[in-house]
Amino acid sequence: MVQEINIVVEKAGGGAILEVEDVIMSFGGLMALINLGFHVREGIIKAFIGPNGAGKTTLFNVITGIFPPTEGAVRFKGKPIDRLKPHEISRLGISRTFQTVELFANMTVLENVMLGRHIRTRSSFVASGLRLPHARRQEEEIRCRAMEILEFIGLAGKWSESSGSLPLGERKILEIGRALATEPELICLDEPAAGLNETETKTAADLIKRLKEKGITVLLVEHDMKVVMNISDEILVLNYGEKIAEGSPEEIQNNPIVIEAYLGGENGYA
């Protein structure tokens, strides 16, 4: 699938919050991403789909700084971020969740979200140790903000439970809540519906839509096509590290190359 089909997408001049240009990510000899380029307009939900091993999670790891790209550039709000460390990128306003839910299992639900407030607060090790008044005030603020977020995601009733004891559906939601606590402008969700039952999937999908309503740009990697087609504004299809198509859900569903490469010759999602 080397041939690239370009479906016309409004080229970003103004509204692009994220620009990925000619990114190559190679591990040793293995090319995980090949000359990948796209723009993400502010305020939309953009989904990345493709068969397993297509490079979707690698792409998220490149955007969030876990793997600096071998070549190419990533810009967030016009600023190059491809050489920044994950925590620096997070500070700029990009947050994420993980395919293999990476909650802090040794902490409560509330504490997980409170940790999300880390970058939006200041008090130092020493100030905390001495319990200086401003550190105490800040701790109270962190707690209040975290509670608000738990209410927003619907887990306020479970604030004191250990995060490891929640069912998968709620763990995934909590991970989104933790990411939300960092006040991101862009959020990368890696398979938020994987392993969830129908009700849980609906809750997750609704929450993602509410993120968009809050003005947060969402990047979504998801295998559940119903979710992807329902909530995405744009879809980019990856195959073996290359972009094979990009466009609206309708365009993607009717794209013969996508159908052949990804949906295996039939389109059951129309």
Next chain:
Amino acid sequence: MLRIRKTPIALFAAIIIVFPWIARLIPAIKNYPDLLIFAGIYCLITIGLSLLMGFSGQISLGHAAFFGIGAYISGVLTVRYGFNPWVCMLIGAGFAAVVAVLVGLPSLKLRGHYLAMATLAFGIIVFIIFNEEVELTGGPDGMSGIPGLSLFGFAFDSMERYYYLVWFFVFTSFIFTVNVIQSRSGRALRAIHSSQEASMAMGVDVSRYKIGVFVYSAVIASLAGSLYAHYMNFINPSTFDVFFSIKLLIMISLGGMHDIWGAVIGSFLVTFLSFEWLHYFEEAEIIVYGVILLLVTIFMPNGLIGLPRIVLGWFRR
């Protein structure tokens, strides 16, 4: 929600304060305040280690070296150069901090057991230096004549006075550490323990926190070393060998690593084991410790602090 309650701390402080008076009345425990000085010194080290290992998940097998650095800087600078002991204590702590950064910077960036290996090697190197720098440290024979401590003309020259001094240090660092644990920084450390990747993605500067907690634990270990040197008035390298690092590890595993109280319980227990109860094992003492560590790891992974829960579990069955 991790909340460390204040009442037990206050109660514990009260017991520590009145203990010397009680000990005076009961001949059988007359020398216990002396033991509690050592327990306190160990507590200082293990409180830092508990934060480093139990809460942040970074393994150090070289904390005896930081303990030794404090002791030797205090010893050498007071005996050879006539420095003020308090100044030496600060210099020792500062030096330990610098050394911790130098050791931590390369090894903490790596994951897994690199820190354990690096600190183990570091501990051995420091031990060799104590032994070989004979002109400065007195070599294997040790150095004597280290002065005691006094403040504004008040000399901590009796066992009881020193007892209160040591325990003042212990409570200060205990409360400081408890505050850190229940704060933004403590959460970041616990997050690092649980998932480094997620911590980074949430904006935690993982390397900085790891080095920070390593430095903190090194600094209080060094302070403990200075207190030890000024109490004993004599130090020799064997106090700061690799076995002592292992013993510190035994203390926090025995007490329970994931609870700051575990450090206190473990320090007390090992103090009494090594000074009172394990005397007649002599050389075989190390075997006893080995067995203890083995049993605790297998049957009480959360240490003695987790014992009440285990016992409660038996009754519920």
